[in-house]
Amino acid sequence: MTDPAIAAHGLRKSYGDKTVLDGIDLTVPEATVFSLLGPNGAGKTTAVKILSTLVSPDPGSGPIRVGGHDLATDAQAARATIGVTGQFSAVDGLITGQENMLLMADLHHLSRSEGRRVTAELLERFDLAEAARKPASTYSGGMKRRLDIAMTLVGGPRIIFLDEPTTGLDPRSRHNMWQIIRELVTGGTTVFLTTQYLEEADELADRIAVLDDGRIAAEGTAEELKRIVPGGHVRLRFTDPAAYRSAAASLGDASHDDEALALHLPSDGSQRELRAVLDRLDAAGVEADELTVHTPDLDDVFFALTGGTAPSRPNKSNQPNQPEEAVR
Known part of the structure; x- marks a missing residue:
């Protein structure tokens, strides 16, 4: 058996007297979609920041391995295996889509010819070739999100963290994004997905963990989770x-x-x-x-496990969610 793409044990993080993550365990097999569900402030983004080496866990946390590398001793090697797309787009609207991609190629130290080749391939793959020479500020929300993920893929990461990637997108753009995620996994990429959209997790995730008040309230496949609440x-x-x-x-x-x-x-x-x-x-x-x-759906699971906090309804409104609290 191969090592999991991500393995974290006893993950803890506090800010002052606020406990954000209270000893959670996460295991994500390679080439799968793992979805972390939870209400605003549950700690989803903090978990992503720790696993992607942007924030250090608290002392006393157990070992964390990402891409086969221990974050405590070999964080740089772990960084070389991952890509991160945050809640808010990293696209620079003042330059073109192509220039955004080439900038990422430079940051990954690709040669000029290799950078242009990778840029052209990804722009074509994400249906952005026609708009490549237009300022990114003119792109629709869905186009910016596709460009954001394309930029994440420039370095060829084996593991991608997608932190609420479809927030604010209309239903068509959201479904297009789902197809992109499925294709990434089919190609061998591991996707760690945080979302408030229950339908999104149901559609995409091989396994789902529900995070509430800093702890994993339940974990399993969508079908397994639906069986733990009454109503079937x-x-x-x-x-x-x-x-x-x-x-x-x-x-x-x-x-x-x-x-x-x-x-x-x-x-x-x-x-x-x-x-x-x-x-x-x-x-x-x-x-x-x-x-x-x-059988109960994930809405029922979410309500039962998170004390009735209302989940997002992607097909009811096209308005973006409010971001999670600054400290999560």
């Missing part, structure tokens, strides 16, 4: 009133919807529970006309 159920609908009544009699723990001829049974959606329901129907000699499984 199986819905059985019938067209024959007699079959409905027979099913209701055999499934005594079901709630009834007589008008719709439907029954609802609490369930975690697992194969075992579904088989048990079907076995009970078979024993009664009844067949449902429609069976649907309803």
Whole structure:
């Protein structure tokens, strides 16, 4: 087995008497998307800053390895493996998109010819070639975000930290960004994603950790997280009133919807529970006309784990979120 792209144990950070990260553990396999969810002020950005070597953890934190390098002893080597795209664009609006890219190439000490080659390839890849010679100030929000990520990729990082990369984007631009992230992972890049958009984490992440008040409240796949909160159920609908009544009699723990001829049974959606329901129907000699499984979504998980703090709704509004507090 290969080492994980990121491994942190007992990660702690305080500012004065404010504990921002209270001993969290994070493990991110290579070529996956790991999403850190949490309300404003939960500590997401602080975690990114520590893992990307921008901020030091508190004494007493456990070992932190990024790209196979221990941050305590070999931070420079770790930096060579990573790229960071923050909440707010690093694009310089006074120069062109191409000039922004070439500036990054210079900062990575690429030769003039190599810098121009990489710049041309990335501008084409991110559908920015036509606008390359225009001032970045004229770009739309989605174009600036694509340029921002393209600039991050100039150095060929194996690990990319994306801190709320789609904040303020319209739904179309957000979906375009999702496709870019999927392509990066397919190419072998590891993506550490912080977001408040629950749909975004559900769509992209291989694993999700919910951070609340400086601690990991829960971690798992999206489906695993959805199973830890109540509210899942199986819905059985019938067209024959007699079959409905027979099913209701055999499934005594079901709630009834007589008008719709439907029954609802609490369930975690697992194969075992579904088989048990079907076995009970078979024993009664009844067949449902429609069976649907309803599990809690990430909204329910977020509310349950973070004390009811409202998550962002990307398809309800195109307005940007308020940034996290200055100290996180």
